[in-house]
Amino acid sequence: MKRTLTMMMVMAVIAMMSLAASAGTISGKVSGVSGESVVYVDAIAGKTFPAPTAKPVIDQKGLVFQPHIVVVEQGTTVEFLNSDKVAHNVFWPSVGGNKKLTHNLGTWPQGEKRPFKFDNAGAVPLLCNVHPEMAGYVVVSPTPYFALTDKSGEYKIENVPDGSYTVTAWHEGAKNQSKPVAVAGDSKADFTLSK
Amino acid sequence: MDMRHPVSLFVVFVLTIILLAGSSYAIPAFSRQYGTSCSTCHVDFPKLNDFGKAFKDAGFKFPKGDEDFIKVPPLMLGAPAQKDMWPHVIFPGTIPGMPQIGLRYNQFFQYTSGNANNYYQPSGAPGTPLSPTIPRTDFEAGLFSIFMAGNFGSDIAFWVDDDISVSGLNANGALGDGYLRFGNIGRFLKLPTDALALRVGQFELDLPFTQARSINISTYDIYTQANIGSSSQNVNNQFSMADAVQGVEFSGGHQYGGYHYSLAVVNQNTGGGTVSSATNVSSPGGFFSDSNYKDIYGRFSYRFNLEKDPASRHDVQAAGATGPRDHTYLNLGTFFFKGRSVQRFNGLTSGGAADVLTAREPFYRFGGDFSFNYRTFNLFGLYMYGHDQDLLLNSGFTGFVSGTPAKFNGGFLEADYLALPWLMAILRYDHVQSTADFLNQADSGNYYSPVGTTRDRVTPGVQFLIHANIKASFEYQFRPQQALTYDANGKALNPFRTNTATGALEFVY
Ligand SMILES: [Cu+2]
Numbered sequence: 103m104k105r106t107l108t109m110m111m112v113m114a115v116i117a118m119m120s121l122a123a124s125a126g127t128i129s130g131k132v133s134g135v136s137g138e139s140v141v142y143v144d145a146i147a148g149k150t151f152p153a154p155t156a157k158p159v160i161d162q163k164g165l166v167f168q169p170h171i172v173v174v175e176q177g178t179t180v181e182f183l184n185s186d187k188v189a190h191n192v193f194w195p196s197v198g199g200n201k202k203l204t205h206n207l208g209t210w211p212q213g214e215k216r217p218f219k220f221d222n223a224g225a226v227p228l229l230c231n232v233h234p235e236m237a238g239y240v241v242v243s244p245t246p247y248f249a250l251t252d253k254s255g256e257y258k259i260e261n262v263p264d265g266s267y268t269v270t271a272w273h274e275g276a277k278n279q280s281k282p283v284a285v286a287g288d289s290k291a292d293f294t295l296s297k
Numbered sequence: 298m299d300m301r302h303p304v305s306l307f308v309v310f311v312l313t314i315i316l317l318a319g320s321s322y323a324i325p326a327f328s329r330q331y332g333t334s335c336s337t338c339h340v341d342f343p344k345l346n347d348f349g350k351a352f353k354d355a356g357f358k359f360p361k362g363d364e365d366f367i368k369v370p371p372l373m374l375g376a377p378a379q380k381d382m383w384p385h386v387i388f389p390g391t392i393p394g395m396p397q398i399g400l401r402y403n404q405f406f407q408y409t410s411g412n413a414n415n416y417y418q419p420s421g422a423p424g425t426p427l428s429p430t431i432p433r434t435d436f437e438a439g440l441f442s443i444f445m446a447g448n449f450g451s452d453i454a455f456w457v458d459d460d461i462s463v464s465g466l467n468a469n470g471a472l473g474d475g476y477l478r479f480g481n482i483g484r485f486l487k488l489p490t491d492a493l494a495l496r497v498g499q500f501e502l503d504l505p506f507t508q509a510r511s512i513n514i515s516t517y518d519i520y521t522q523a524n525i526g527s528s529s530q531n532v533n534n535q536f537s538m539a540d541a542v543q544g545v546e547f548s549g550g551h552q553y554g555g556y557h558y559s560l561a562v563v564n565q566n567t568g569g570g571t572v573s574s575a576t577n578v579s580s581p582g583g584f585f586s587d588s589n590y591k592d593i594y595g596r597f598s599y600r601f602n603l604e605k606d607p608a609s610r611h612d613v614q615a616a617g618a619t620g621p622r623d624h625t626y627l628n629l630g631t632f633f634f635k636g637r638s639v640q641r642f643n644g645l646t647s648g649g650a651a652d653v654l655t656a657r658e659p660f661y662r663f664g665g666d667f668s669f670n671y672r673t674f675n676l677f678g679l680y681m682y683g684h685d686q687d688l689l690l691n692s693g694f695t696g697f698v699s700g701t702p703a704k705f706n707g708g709f710l711e712a713d714y715l716a717l718p719w720l721m722a723i724l725r726y727d728h729v730q731s732t733a734d735f736l737n738q739a740d741s742g743n744y745y746s747p748v749g750t751t752r753d754r755v756t757p758g759v760q761f762l763i764h765a766n767i768k769a770s771f772e773y774q775f776r777p778q779q780a781l782t783y784d785a786n787g788k789a790l791n792p793f794r795t796n797t798a799t800g801a802l803e804f805v806y
Binding site (some may be wrong): 104159163164165166186187188189190193206208209210211230232233234235 | 331332333334336337350359360361362365366368464472608613614617618620621622717766
């Protein structure tokens with residue numbers, strides 16, 4: 103009897119959680135580092151998302167990747183534009199630290215774009231092999247729940263269904279930090295990163 | 298005015314403008330100005346990549362859209378709209394937003410083979426000490442240089458580099474290059490872009506392969522070859538191709554593809570390049586010329602970029618599958634230098650009175666060069682020939698008779714292979730053939746007492762970029778054979794090589 107009751111309670115909680123697709127938020131602050139960071143919800147077991155349609159553009163202008171950091175959902179196609187009157191290149195040595203996923207987009211003329219679909223999650227350090235000082239990042243989030251912090255580290259991820267997740271914070275050159283976050287309405291998660 | 302020489306006009310021109318000069322290394326100032334790495338313009342600094350060549354051709358500017366790349370905005374010396382008011386105002390220009398200063402320092406370690414002991418030969422009375430002159434190992438301070446370069450707007454570029462200290466001795470320093478370059482002046486004549494530029498000041502000749510900006514520790518032997526006649530010749534020409542010259546230079550074309558030419562009118566100086574201060578006539582900077590003559594240097598080259606795709610072929614850099622890279626190319630060139638060495642002698646008139654006799658010995662140097670590049674492999678070489686007319690005093694000291702001309706020839710072949718972006722392997726062969734050097738049993742460049750009329754040197758090297766601005770270089774020189782004693786027929790006895798291993802550590806910032 104007791105076991106049945108417990109089972110029922112658990113089922114009820116699960117039912118409530120799934121019903122409570124009522125959108126919550128995760129907000130907080132990433133500290134310990136300066137400048138923009140990225141916070142995203144890690145892959146959720148058994149959960150898939152519709153293919154993303156946004157096609158963000160990363161420009162190479164004045165020998166700089168602009169913007170410096172772009173966060174996208176897994177499966178997003180990013181377009182790489184060269185606005186400079188010099189030749190550039192885009193390549194990355196790894197995706198999420200996996201060096202097997204290195205890729206080189208080659209050379210293309212000024213004004214043209216070259217697309218790439220990011221099917222693997224993780225941070226992608228963008229480099230140019232003719233201008234070694236150039237650096238940019240695509241951070242590929244496994245879920246549509248992600249945010250880029252402001253310069254002070256504040257962030258807010260909107261429309262996160264209530265539930266229990268693992269949330270990861272990423273910052274250029276710092277170690278990732280992941281922590282479990284139970285979302286019920288407006289939730290808080292702060293991170294302190296270190297290099 | 299002496300109009301026998303068309304160059305007289307240039308002499309007047311040179312004397313009536315303020316001399317400014319310029320030419321040499323990796324320029325950290327440009328890194329700061331554009332916020333970019335050395336490797337944007339250099340492979341194994343100071344060797345330029347194709348983009349660096351285009352940057353230089355453009356007058357130290359990005360060849361297209363320069364203003365989009367400058368991170369430190371230039372300072373206006375006049376609002377651009379002032380142009381409309383000219384000539385009632387000073388034509389507006391700019392200066393770089395920060396001082397365009399770069400510094401370079403290098404130091405060496407040398408290991409000399411035991412054959413150096415061969416130089417310790419008995420001389421003088423028994424019992425008198427002999428001091429060793431060539432150490433087996435030696436740490437050496439190199440040069441500390443300051444260099445400045447940039448652009449003043451209106452396509453006017455500047456360059457000044459100066460060795461503040463050489464071998465640890467401040468007094469040994471000297472101006473390298475110092476010049477103003479008026480780029481693209483062909484636009485006033487409706488010529489194509491970059492077809493004509495004017496450079497005025499002190500500069501290295503537009504050599505096929507630069508000596509001042511060479512990556513090698515040792516100089517190219519042919520570039521430092523003076524032409525000093527043997528005892529039966531009167532030639533005493535200390536000019537060498539590596540010498541800085543003073544004058545004006547017209548140039549055009551591009552170093553990264555297609556044609557390139559230059560034509561320079563420079564001081565005649567065969568006396569060793571020393572500046573003499575005037576005693577009877579004042580000069581603002583001391584006299585550099587040692588005769589009234591002005592020498593001429595000319596160069597023409599054509600570079601065939603070999604990419605199949607025409608768009609890529611004509612671009613500054615070639616489009617590779619993994620990013621832009623240097624072109625695959627074949628560059629062919631030719632060059633000549635024509636001068637007239639002047640020596641004065643106390644002589645006699647036909648009547649027996651004291652007279653000054655002037656020997657005017659025309660000389661020329663000419664040669665050809667090639668450079669082939671495939672990806673990160675560059676094979677290049679140069680061959681040249683030098684010829685000095687020889688005038689000998691006649692027996693009555695009243696004039697000159699023609700003697701045997703003093704001649705030499707030689708060149709070098711070098712292979713540079715950038716195995717990794719930070720690792721350069723070099724193999725080089727130098728060759729000089731000079732009968733006079735052998736007869737004199739002495740020569741410039743420390744190749745003293747050659748065993749024959751030819752000197753051959755093989756120099757493998759390797760260079761590591763520790764950072765983009767710090768370099769460790771190593772070079773081993775299989776030096777030419779030398780001798781200290783000769784038999785009655787002039788044949789060298791006990792020839793030996795004084796090979797050396799040299800390491801260099803240098804940085805620029
Ligand atoms: Cu780039």
